[in-house]
Amino acid sequence: MGKERKDKLDNQTNDLYRAYGHFIVEFEQMCQSIRFCIIFIMDINGLKEQEFTQVLLADLTAAPLITKLRALISIIYKNDLAQIKHTEPLFKFCISINEQRNEIVHGTWSIGWASQEQKEFDIALGRKAKATKRGLEVKSYSYTAKIFDELTEQLKVSTKLIFGLLNCILNDYLPSKILENDNLSKLK
DSSP states (O other): OOHHHHHHHHHHHHHHHHHHHHHHHHHHHHHHHHHHHHHHHHHHTTOOOHHHHHHHHTTOOHHHHHHHHHHHHHHHTTTOHHHHHHHHHHHHHHHHHHHHHHHHHHSEEEOSOOOTTOOOOOEEEEEEEEEETTEEEEEEEEEEHHHHHHHHHHHHHHHHHHHHHHHHHHHTOOHHHHSOHHHHTTOO
């Protein structure tokens, strides 16, 4: 392999690993923002010792965290269904990105693998097999660093919106003021 081709392979491979890793870190930041939101909701509703809530949340993965925050929001705004409705796109995004993250993290990826003829190395190929009652289901994925970066940016927006939702709760604002369509439209 010539030096120019090897340098390109190394650069594009490193960019894919960078983007993949950044996505994983930002996903966990979103989960942490959900934990904070739950902890402070419990605090303002009487459970002042936050360590108790932290113990209850410590081993939870994203799906139950999202479910619990969604339920708490429904309790807080039970008399104002319009406010609950404003939070739905955010929760739908969180559920969707969690499903996508699970497929990404638990998939098997080929990054930096190339044939002799290949000239570009900027695509990560993933595969996830699942045994079902119908036999084997295999999903294949194809991601570029740009796709991972776009997902990462959406995670950053969702984290900001979750903290905005917490700010609404703590300061008695309406979520509709924070969760405007302009912000939510950044989430796909």
